[in-house]
Amino acid sequence: xxxxxxxxxxxxxxxxxxxxxxxxxxxxxxxxxxxxxxxxxxxxxxxxxxxxxxxxxxxxxxxxxxxxxxxxxxxxxxxxxxxxxxxxxxxxxxxxxxxxxxxxxxxxxxxxxxxx
Numbered sequence: 001x002x003x004x005x006x007x008x009x010x011x012x013x014x015x016x017x018x019x020x021x022x023x024x025x026x027x028x029x030x031x032x033x034x035x036x037x038x039x040x041x042x043x044x045x046x047x048x049x050x051x052x053x054x055x056x057x058x059x060x061x062x063x064x065x066x067x068x069x070x071x072x073x074x075x076x077x078x079x080x081x082x083x084x085x086x087x088x089x090x091x092x093x094x095x096x097x098x099x100x101x102x103x104x105x106x107x108x109x110x111x112x113x114x115x116x
C-alpha cells in the first residue's frame with residue numbers, strides 16, 4: 001500500500017510512501033487515539049480511542065469525512081484493530097478491566113455490525 005497509518009503523541013497520522021507527505025488525521029490533547037489500521041479499499045482509518053472513557057474502536061473517513069464510534073462497551077477496552085483482506089471488516093482485541101485481564105478477538109464491519 002502507498003499509505004501507512006501511524007500514531008505519535010496520542011494522535012494518528014498517515015504517511016504517503018511515494019510523496020513522503022505526513023497528514024495529521026486526528027488532533028486531541030484530551031484523550032488517546034492509538035493503534036491505527038488503514039483499510040486500503042475503503043479509504044478509511046480504524047483506530048482505538050479512549051475519548052468516551054474506555055478504549056473503543058472508531059472509523060474515520062479520510063479526506064475530511066466523518067468519524068464514527070463502532071464499539072461501546074462497559075468493563076472492557078477494545079483495541080488494536082487489524083485489517084484482514086479475507087474478511088469483510090476488522091479484527092480487534094478485547095481486554096477486560098478486571099484481573100486477571102482476559103483477552104479475546106472480535107470482528108466488526110465498517111458499519112459497526114458484527115462481521116463473520
